[in-house]
Amino acid sequence: VVKLSEFGEKFAGQSGIVELMDDLGAALNENPDMIFMGGGNPAHLPEVESVFEQRLQAIMADPQQRHSLLGIYQSPQGEKSFRESLASFLRKQFDWAISAENIAVSNGSQSAFFVLFNMFAGTMTDGSHRHIHLPLAPEYLGYADSGLTQELFSATRPTIELLDNNQFKYHVDFANLNLSDDVGAMCVSRPTNPTGNVLTNDEIEHLDQLAQKHDIPLIIDGAYGLPFPSIIFNDVKPHWNSNTILALSLSKLGLPGARTGIIIARENIIQAYTNANTILSLACGNLGPAIAKSLFDDGEIVRLSQNHVAPFYRERAQQTVQWFNQALKDVPYRIHKPEGAIFLWLWFEGLPITSQELYERLKRRGVLIVPGHNFFVGINDDWAHKHECIRVSYAQDSDTVQQGVQIIAEEVCKAYSEA
Numbered sequence: 001v002v003k004l005s006e007f008g009e010k011f012a013g014q015s016g017i018v019e020l021m022d023d024l025g026a027a028l029n030e031n032p033d034m035i036f037m038g039g040g041n042p043a044h045l046p047e048v049e050s051v052f053e054q055r056l057q058a059i060m061a062d063p064q065q066r067h068s069l070l071g072i073y074q075s076p077q078g079e080k081s082f083r084e085s086l087a088s089f090l091r092k093q094f095d096w097a098i099s100a101e102n103i104a105v106s107n108g109s110q111s112a113f114f115v116l117f118n119m120f121a122g123t124m125t126d127g128s129h130r131h132i133h134l135p136l137a138p139e140y141l142g143y144a145d146s147g148l149t150q151e152l153f154s155a156t157r158p159t160i161e162l163l164d165n166n167q168f169k170y171h172v173d174f175a176n177l178n179l180s181d182d183v184g185a186m187c188v189s190r191p192t193n194p195t196g197n198v199l200t201n202d203e204i205e206h207l208d209q210l211a212q213k214h215d216i217p218l219i220i221d222g223a224y225g226l227p228f229p230s231i232i233f234n235d236v237k238p239h240w241n242s243n244t245i246l247a248l249s250l251s252k253l254g255l256p257g258a259r260t261g262i263i264i265a266r267e268n269i270i271q272a273y274t275n276a277n278t279i280l281s282l283a284c285g286n287l288g289p290a291i292a293k294s295l296f297d298d299g300e301i302v303r304l305s306q307n308h309v310a311p312f313y314r315e316r317a318q319q320t321v322q323w324f325n326q327a328l329k330d331v332p333y334r335i336h337k338p339e340g341a342i343f344l345w346l347w348f349e350g351l352p353i354t355s356q357e358l359y360e361r362l363k364r365r366g367v368l369i370v371p372g373h374n375f376f377v378g379i380n381d382d383w384a385h386k387h388e389c390i391r392v393s394y395a396q397d398s399d400t401v402q403q404g405v406q407i408i409a410e411e412v413c414k415a416y417s418e419a
């Protein structure tokens, strides 16, 4: 028996995300022909990958650059010339008042969230406890178990706007968003994983004002957002100011293997993050920054995002919605308006079985999705809606997605007919 600490019990033991990932992994091992609509893997876009290949080859052909890539620990904040290139790119793109000192690199944005969340919430030095508040849940399930203490997250239920064509949209319920003194920071993903929602400019402005009023940072997770990979289908403004912590990632552009996240925040937050990152990681990987630096310098990253990545997901989202509309016409269903990211979020009101049961049945039919209740991070009360939704990735090749849609529709129809 291994005797574990409280940390060990919490992190080495079972948790929601670990169980779900194990289950998805085991299902795929057992049946490699599974239709995988479960994970957050980005699509394979050959044109984009070939640009990465060219940039990497240019680095490898230059002995000095090759040595920097392979043989040097960069500073824990990230290599200076990379941070300078990105700062100058962001100043040009958005006119944000930032320098290299406002930027830090992480080994994937996931690990940056771990540090940031625990930096601002948990047990405070005076013994009190603080939460990370999610002003709108459903939110990214990868946040859920990241607290060093229990109950790190609190959340506010959204309001639901019903739209035409069987669609709906979540909004922040400002009337019920009561921030108490025990909130250490707010966090939103924009676009949102799992729903494909993009918080409006007004919602972001309002959240920014609330955060400033309570003197807490607003963390914006831009893993799918602007300026890269720009998987946003409507016209919204990116947001940053000195009270915002913007987390970016190279993963959804097509580089999840490089494990590169980027944090943009005021200097004292960057410094605090960097100190923690030194203890955890010593330094970050060089591969992502090396490839991305040349893409910032000549602006290619915008071309890739806007001409390849965003259009692929926009068209695929529309197509998948059409397939669902045809296949689900005989049952009550709604799809969250797809405004970005790489998933559709389906809501089956009054579904006689839980989304967990639907997940199990679909798994037996060879289709993997993620049952929706996992995403209601910080919402502990009973709410039927939590068990009526599923997240479906549309990043696989189109035949696979179409087949998956068909099987999901069959199982949903069957479930309703059992009532």
Ligand code: PLP
Pocket: 040, 107, 108, 109, 110, 111, 140, 142, 189, 192, 193, 221, 223, 224, 248, 249, 250, 251, 256, 259, 260, 261
């Ligand atoms: N944030 C969101 C909303 C995500 O969906 C993901 C990955 O799926 C991450 C953060 C973490 O990504 P990475 O650690 O690859 O940067």
